[in-house]
Amino acid sequence: xxxxxxxxxxxxxxxxxxxxxxxxxxxxxxxxxxxxxxxxxxxxxxxxxxxxxxxxxxxxxxxxxxxxxxxxxxxxxxxxxxxxxxxxxxxxxxxxxxxxxxxxxxxxxxxxxxxx
Amino acid sequence: xxxxxxxxxxxxxxxxxxxxxxxxxxxxxxxxxxxxxxxxxxxxxxxxxxxxxxxxxxxxxxxxxxxxxxxxxxxxxxxxxxxxxxxxxxxxxxxxxxxxxxxxxxxxxx
Numbered sequence: 001x002x003x004x005x006x007x008x009x010x011x012x013x014x015x016x017x018x019x020x021x022x023x024x025x026x027x028x029x030x031x032x033x034x035x036x037x038x039x040x041x042x043x044x045x046x047x048x049x050x051x052x053x054x055x056x057x058x059x060x061x062x063x064x065x066x067x068x069x070x071x072x073x074x075x076x077x078x079x080x081x082x083x084x085x086x087x088x089x090x091x092x093x094x095x096x097x098x099x100x101x102x103x104x105x106x107x108x109x110x111x112x113x114x115x116x
Numbered sequence: 117x118x119x120x121x122x123x124x125x126x127x128x129x130x131x132x133x134x135x136x137x138x139x140x141x142x143x144x145x146x147x148x149x150x151x152x153x154x155x156x157x158x159x160x161x162x163x164x165x166x167x168x169x170x171x172x173x174x175x176x177x178x179x180x181x182x183x184x185x186x187x188x189x190x191x192x193x194x195x196x197x198x199x200x201x202x203x204x205x206x207x208x209x210x211x212x213x214x215x216x217x218x219x220x221x222x223x224x225x226x
Binding site: 003004033035041042043044045048055056058090092104105106107108109110 | 150152159160161162165202211212213214215216217218219
């Protein structure tokens, strides 16, 4: 499967801890996006990278950070975790720089984070 | 600021009945609008985009700039249409960040 791959699938951790979520984009895609999906908030855009550089930022907390590496995979780091951070975290990739008609987003299966 | 509103969290229809998912947006300029769908145990995927004026799986959506709406419609719902549907918007004025609505869960009953 050459689609977007996210690891791990599930993560259970305690408050105050730090976790790293990993995303491998589709082959050839240069843009990586991170979204948070919670029951009451829907899909919230966190951050976007294009070819290693931060491209756009959404409602990402200061406790969260991300980066895209030279091989184009991306990591989302969540620190000082709180109960409210429990959510499904999606990664998506696209071929183009902007999200446009010709380069729609392709999503991974998500990482389900549970903070206890 | 761009914003996407899906007023219905849940929508239940009978098989064969028409279904319409509402989407309203606010945006300064010419938006790009999409519908994404997430079937059970599958990843979120693009359903259709307004520029293509396409019909996918029997679904169509018309961009109404006057009403700032992009409602998704299907004349005869099928059980396999049960899924979560997200309306999404992007555009030049917000650096093409793709903003999603809160989503509508559609259940099609036999």
